[in-house]
Amino acid sequence: MSSTASPGTTxxxxxxxxxDKADPSAAxxxxxxxxxxxxxxxxxxxxxYFNVAGLLLSEPSLGIPENxxxxxxxxxxxxxxxxxxxxxxLKKDPYYTSGKWDxxxxxxxxFYWALGQQ
Numbered sequence: 421m422s423s424t425a426s427p428g429t430t431x432x433x434x435x436x437x438x439x440d441k442a443d444p445s446a447a448x449x450x451x452x453x454x455x456x457x458x459x460x461x462x463x464x465x466x467x468x469y470f471n472v473a474g475l476l477l478s479e480p481s482l483g484i485p486e487n488x489x490x491x492x493x494x495x496x497x498x499x500x501x502x503x504x505x506x507x508x509x510l511k512k513d514p515y516y517t518s519g520k521w522d523x524x525x526x527x528x529x530x531f532y533w534a535l536g537q538q
Contacts, residue, residue, distance in 0.1 A: 430501070432501070432530050433498070433532070434498050434499075434529065435495070435528070435529045436495065436526070437493070437527040439521065440476075440494075441519060441520065441521070450520065453515060470498055471496075473496035474494070475495075
């Protein structure tokens, strides 16, 4: 259980898909926001809110050097009390507030984790 939840609170898992807006300087834009992005998310990282998170790559990025890959967005698996709390947290992220993520295409799906959970 995450430390942000009250004892006895049921937490649900959510898959979050946050694609980037089309941006020829995506890597530079992300790099400029990364420190602030990590600072905003640090309390959630420490609390156990995030199970998994990372960058989405474009398919042509497979098999090429990391510094040449094309970034396509972000994904995360989080634990929260409800979908509204996930939305509220996303709206505070610098990638959201700066317009880096395509907020019209952000998707949040509750799910049941059947395999691979530690």
